[in-house]
Amino acid sequence: MNRVNQQEADQNPEATLYIGNLDENVTEAILYELMLQAGPIVHINLPKDRVSQTHQGYGFVEYKTEADANYAASIMNQIWLFGKSIRVSKSASDKQNGFEIGATLFVGSLDPLVDESTLQQTFSVFGPFAKPPRISRDTDGSSKGYGFVSFTDFEHSDRALESMDKQYLMNQQITVTYAFKHDGKGGRHGDETERLLALQAKKNQYIVPQQAIQAPPPGATSRRG
The missing domain is CATH 3.30.70.330 (RRM (RNA recognition motif) domain)
Incomplete structure (x- = not known):
């Protein structure tokens, strides 16, 4: 790998x-x-x-x-x-009723100053999040230069990928692709099988619509609804 x-x-x-x-x-x-x-x-x-x-x-x-x-x-x-x-x-709140949507994007080549709020502000225009955007960090809290953005639907994640891949964020060109799955097989999210399962789950109402999760703005605290 x-x-x-x-x-x-x-x-x-x-x-x-x-x-x-x-x-x-x-x-x-x-x-x-x-x-x-x-x-x-x-x-x-x-x-x-x-x-x-x-x-x-x-x-x-x-x-x-x-x-x-x-x-x-x-x-x-x-x-x-x-x-x-x-x-x-x-954090993996894109699992609903035991079904994982899989609309998770890997965002790489990030400027060190890009934080979770920056990702939230940049990608929220494409659709609601399944969970708050996350920057991967070292033990000292510094950014590793990549993060993850998960949407509630493939339509939203596809739009974000098509619009943001190779675009500039804080004067640095970023890469956007579907993240690797955690099954150890090396496959990425967003494949045909995953999309068909998501579509079938919607038809069978296995996926219950939920309020979009947004990363709190700077200085704000999360409140229970």
Whole structure:
């Protein structure tokens, strides 16, 4: 597997949790100590505003296994932290009723200044997200130069790919393609089989329409609806 393929495959959305409604006093160290109680953590990230360097009220925690992530979501959701009830849920929210849509794009060659909010603002014009856009980061929080954007439908992801591949974002040409699946077989999302399954699931009403998930704007906190 080449370097680009490895980049796309080294994240495990099934073991990643979205943590929302975080108080401004929450740090990565505090969140790490809290979430570590559920199992070993691979990576933790609190996206920060580029100017103020304060986190934006949400973050992501990746566990070693999906089982640990599921356990953490079950025991940590709605606990109180600095006077706020935090929201903990699976980041891979494009699984609905056991069916994975697969409309997930890999966005590469990103400028180091591109963060989750930038991806949200850039790609939200193409359709609703299935989960908040995510930048892959090193342990020190710096961007690895690539990220992931997941839509609720292939129509939206196709439009985003066709419109944004080889375009410039912050004066740097980016690449957009369908992300690799996590089944270890090297296939990408968006193949014919996946599209047929998604179409059939819609016809059978296996996929329940849900409110689009948007990454909170800088300085905002996630609130339960």
